[in-house]
Amino acid sequence: MECLVAGADEKRYAEFRRILTGEVVGDAPYTGETFFADFADLGYSGWSRENFPETEEGVALKFDLELPVMAEADVAQPVKQARPVVAAK
Numbered sequence: 001m002e003c004l005v006a007g008a009d010e011k012r013y014a015e016f017r018r019i020l021t022g023e024v025v026g027d028a029p030y031t032g033e034t035f036f037a038d039f040a041d042l043g044y045s046g047w048s049r050e051n052f053p054e055t056e057e058g059v060a061l062k063f064d065l066e067l068p069v070m071a072e073a074d075v076a077q078p079v080k081q082a083r084p085v086v087a088a089k
Helices: 010-021
Strands: 002-006 047-052 058-064
Touching: 002 010, 002 047, 010 058
Parallel strands: none
Antiparallel strands: 002 058, 047 058
């Protein structure tokens, strides 16, 4: 996902990432560990500062949020059964 954080404060970006992973409790009812439980990792793409003159802050930190979904469970592969060898006549 492509995301924007209003303002140029990197601490807000870092706090947002900590809220998603459950390290910090957020103000919403569905944040942190409950949200992050289905994802394998929180990818890091870095951020860039973008100008948004039409907003109150005038700038924002732009970043990509990568959330790869965890595999549900390892599905056991069926064991291949060897067929008996039949002798030719």
